[in-house]
Amino acid sequence: MLKVIIVEDQIDIREKLVTKITNYLIFEEIDAQVVLATDKPEEVISYVEVNPKDKYLFLLDIELIKDEYSGIELAEVLRRKLPFEVIVFLTSHSELSLIVLEHRISPLDYIVKSGDFESIMNSVRQDINRTMELLGVEDVVNKNYFTYVKRGRHYRILIEDIYYFEAVKDDSHLVMLHAKGRQVSLRENLIGLEERLADKGFYRCHKGYLANLSNIVTFSKRERLIYYDEEKTLVCPVAARKLRSVADRL
Template sequence: MEIGEDKQSGLELASRIRATIPLAKIVFITTHDELSFVTLERRIAPLDYILKDQSADLITQRIIKDINVVQNELKKTNSQRKDVFNYKSGTRYFSLALDDVILLSTSKLRPGSVQLHAINKVAEFPGNLNALEEKYPQFFRCDKSSLVNLNHLRSFDYKEKELLLDGEIRYKASFRKSRELNKLLRDN
């Protein structure tokens, strides 16, 4: 709550965070138990309000519990949303709009890793294309090492078997998949 000498600067910061990021999870760690009602009056809606007069171990346990609660909520929310692409890298979870994904391909330098090409984002994470293809059937399997979001297809050269995707990404389709893609494009 208190930052420097200002007893309510933490409240001001929390109010700005709430206004900017409405679904943010806010946890106060403070000695000012009398300000807990002010958080309700300002509609800050903190996830937790931890008092510093507890032991360091207890405070640590509460913080860990809060982090676990938020991670479980995110997992549930993201798995229920079908318009979101989710992936995990290390201990961090990431989500982006499914429509923003352009291409998923296996990493040639790191077996067992998938490269993600999206609008304004390139990332690499552990995974395999078979599982991603099953989870996201809207992607087109262009060869054994790539999945393409056809909503980002700008052109397809059937003779060269080359796709031109948004972001000037060029990708070759296998012989069999190029026939399948040609038929799919012709029928639609």
């Protein structure tokens, strides 16, 4: 999971950022969370010292002046402790970016706090998605999750919530994911998914289907069908030549 930490001394901006970012992460089902929002640099330093191996995105106010730390000084401390984590600066003065260059902090972005708040959030959303890519989604998420990209954004779903993948006719690069509470079209193919999920309980039971055998409620050899619920509404077909191998795996 990506941990987002916000350091901003204007409480109204800080609270808006927390609310908007949290809503965005929930709505887009991104594996990230705002874990700290503060105007106290020492709280941030204490947090990362206790959790040094986590993945972070820091949103730091450049103009912050608090105790013995400025925003830039806090960034320097964080860069020494966590050289590969992502820092984004919030600033009311774009010219301050030149000062940051002198300190070799290498932030991902500078977001100017001017204009309407939605323009700030547009930049924040882009930076969250870029951070997920930079840190590597496979490292960020738990191995019990299946991750996928949809319209440039990263999502995850518990593997145990997946029923099966279905190849879409007339499009060899499109697959439907059937799972608890969702159906999603993915730019994937069954061969790649079969290799990716080989050790997760999935089996190619049919030319056009990759089934999660761990979720089966009923398997009917006579009907050549896998059922994923008692009502027999969630159904995955099985090819005749695959009947024995499916039965052997259950």
